[in-house]
Amino acid sequence: MKSFSKALIVCACSAAMMCGCSNGVNNSNASAELYKRNVLAISWMENSAEYRALCYQAYNGAYEHIKASLKQKSSKPRAIILDLDETVINNIPAEASINSVIKDGQSFNDSWLSWESMARADAMPGAVEFLKKVDKLGVDIFYVSNRSCRNVEFTNKNLKALKFPFKNAVKCKDNTSNKKVRFDNVMEKYNVVAFLGDNATDFPINIYGVSGDDRNKLVDKNSNQFGVKYFVLPNPVYGEWYSQIDPNLLKQSHKKMVELVDKSVKHEPVLKEAISK
Numbered sequence: 001m002k003s004f005s006k007a008l009i010v011c012a013c014s015a016a017m018m019c020g021c022s023n024g025v026n027n028s029n030a031s032a033e034l035y036k037r038n039v040l041a042i043s044w045m046e047n048s049a050e051y052r053a054l055c056y057q058a059y060n061g062a063y064e065h066i067k068a069s070l071k072q073k074s075s076k077p078r079a080i081i082l083d084l085d086e087t088v089i090n091n092i093p094a095e096a097s098i099n100s101v102i103k104d105g106q107s108f109n110d111s112w113l114s115w116e117s118m119a120r121a122d123a124m125p126g127a128v129e130f131l132k133k134v135d136k137l138g139v140d141i142f143y144v145s146n147r148s149c150r151n152v153e154f155t156n157k158n159l160k161a162l163k164f165p166f167k168n169a170v171k172c173k174d175n176t177s178n179k180k181v182r183f184d185n186v187m188e189k190y191n192v193v194a195f196l197g198d199n200a201t202d203f204p205i206n207i208y209g210v211s212g213d214d215r216n217k218l219v220d221k222n223s224n225q226f227g228v229k230y231f232v233l234p235n236p237v238y239g240e241w242y243s244q245i246d247p248n249l250l251k252q253s254h255k256k257m258v259e260l261v262d263k264s265v266k267h268e269p270v271l272k273e274a275i276s277k
Contacts, residue, residue, distance in 0.1 A: 056125060
């Protein structure tokens with residue numbers, strides 16, 4: 001998933017583990033403060049066995065569901081829809097590189113477009129094997145991504161270099177990050193038996209543009225589909241979840257973002273009082 005216009009260099013789980021007090025933070029070091037809050041999440045994705053295990057878990061669960069769907073009659077050919085970034089290809093080293101040097105007021109998108117054009121992203125653990133098995137089942141694979149259409153030739157080059165099955169053109173971001181129209185175009189002709197993504201907007205649950213606790217409510221409303229037809233890949237580094245910290249988080253200065261991220265971390269007040277004495 002990639003659909004934001006400014007770096008989301010924040011992570012609530014990292015903020016909870018770093019001291020990161022925002023008192024006295026000024027604009028000159030706010031970018032570094034944000035990166036500090038994100039670095040543990042980045043390290044977890046790059047290094048932990050648990051991250052790899054969750055990737056395998058999602059792909060294995062999706063494959064078993066897809067294979068089981070073949071036993072059901074279908075008037076349309078079967079297909080799956082999946083996101084690209086942090087769903088089957090890994091951009092976290094690029095995220096880390098950009099976020100470690102970007103300054104307040106600089107465009108994250110310019111750096112990201114340069115990264116796309118390099119066609120250097122790696123496959124996520126188990127992704128190639130999973131998609132090759134799906135392809136052997138005769139199920140069509142549609143990559144529905146919010147990568148730029150202007151860079152789609154480089155994205156195609158990247159996917160082919162990684163040996164991903166590549167029959168259908170990538171459905172890249174056109175005039176909106178909302179994937180609904182692209183989903184509908186596929187579902188018109190295909191029986192879509194599974195969706196995979198790292199962001200709630202990668203699933204057809206009408207969550208695009210929704211912020212705050214309403215995002216949680218929509219996921220709860222569709223809870224019976226997750227792990228059944230919808231399969232989520234782990235990504236604590238970036239995503240639409242930032243709107244649950246503040247709907248306008250990415251429009252803020254880095255200094256204000258530091259304050260909002262720190263404020264978003266929930267504490268256990270009784271325990272905090274007890275250990276502070």
